[in-house]
Amino acid sequence: MSDSSPLPPVRLSSEAELARAALSTPVLSRAARLARWAGPATRVDAGGGLVEEQLPAAAEALGLTGEDAAAYAGEAWRVAVDTGLVEIVDEEEGTVTAGAYLELLTGGSPQDVLGVWLAALETVLADAAVPDLDGLLEAMDEGGRVDLSTLDWDPEAEADFLDGVLGNLYLLSASEDGPGEAPVPLPALAASVIVPSDMGEPTNDVLEQVSDAMMRLDDQFRTLEPVGLVEYQPVDEALMADADEESVPAVDDTDVSRYGMVRLTPLGRYGLRARLLESGVEAPMVGDLADKGADALLDGTAGFGPRAAQAETEQWLARRRPLAAARELLAAARGSDPGAPLRRLRCQQALSLVGAEAEPALREVLDDPELGGLARVWLSEHGMPDVPAPSQDMIFWLTVDTLAAQLAAEGNSEELRALVQGLAQQHSGFFAAAWRVDHPATADVLEAMGRLHPDKKVAKEARKAAFKARSQQGN
DSSP states (O other), X not given: OOSOOOOOOBOOOOHHHHXXXXXXXXXXXXXXXXXXXXXXXOBBOTTXXXXXXXXXXXXXXXXXXXXXXXXXXXXXXXXXXXXXXXXXXXXXXXXXXXXXXTTHHHHXXXXXXXXXXXXXXXXXXXXXXXOOHHHHHHXXXXXXXXXXXXXXXXXXXXXXXXXXXXXXHHHHXXXXXXXXXXOEEHXXXXXXXXXXXXXXXXXXXXXXXXXXXXXXXXXXXXXXXXGTSEEEEOOOHHHHHHSOTTSOOOOOTTTGGGGOEEXXXXXXXXXXXXXXXXXXXXXXXXXXXXXXXXXXXXXXXXGSOHHHHHHHHHHHHHTSOHHHHXXXXXXXXXXXXXXXXXXXXXXXXXXXXXXXXXXXXXXXXXXXXXXXXXXXXXXXXTTOSOOOOOOHHHHHHHHHHHHHHHHHHHSSOHHHHHHHHHHHXXXXXXXXXXXXOOOTTHHXXXXXXXXXXXXXXXXXXXXXXXXXXXXXXXX
């Protein structure tokens, strides 16, 4: 991926659904059929592949015809060996037997099935990073060995390139502001790993690199689709036939789909997350926090987008009684550390999903200086009677706390800019009173308001108030 920013939480289907999807993929289903087809007479070569004279029978067992049938049968056999569906009994004689993992596909748990599929995925990913057969044949010497020095191919670099592309596809699939379930145009995906993020208008050289990357990815995604990682609409063959080799074809909204469209499947999201975890990358999943405490929930969802945070919170609440959950959330929301305002915002959002059963917990904190304003908002929104009016100090404290939370959650967003403008417009004496608010984030909030407000006079007032707040904190 392009940077080291935390990954957004991904939503995954149930393991049972994913296992069913894995079993139906052409790559794994063919490998399993060949493993059941193999018998005492089946022979393999020194590398574990089917001997050439047995490929036609293997292709027939798979119902494959045409000039590529033997190649597909050979690939299916290689997957069967790599995943343990077939075991080589005697390397010298080249005899095989059914592997221990074959029974897992019918008698194992969904997790067992997915483990076999992940092994198949690794085999196919390795294949996808290899040059096409024509290129390998050209590089083969008289002894049948491939001279890599004659190929414009670096195995490690090619694998890293494909990993980077798949990482970006995963990020786009998981991000709330990404396409989600919609397919991604191949030119955009190729550009995401080629064009520097700080580059304005791409140069012709960079555009040519993007075009070359698209052609590589077209071959690679065709290879990866049968294992169930992606759904892929290939590049229009007519475009490749007609394209001028010395120019990069223009792409517009009307014909972008002709340049290839790729979508990560639910099984693909599962597979890429498993690979990220295996490599030591933190790749959260919606539901990870459901069995943890409220402190972990509020801190953990701090960096989530709104939809992911709500989905995570709903799963957390589903395991608890409403009143006990509300008390736990409120206790975890206390604090004066820098992360506390955002915890209280997440707490408020979580409590909005809890019904009237939570009322006693909210009334218990009405006099709490950090939670009293939040409690009054909740009680009023739920139409509860006898909600005490907040003091002026509590209103200002809650305003600063809310702005601090929004800053932490969104940064200098347009929504926050509109909130700041509305606040300054509604309360003409806001800055004269706000700098006195006894909140750790008061000065930071006022400085942000000075940055965000478009009116220079109002912005100057905010900066003056921030200076006073800093002076007060220093005393």
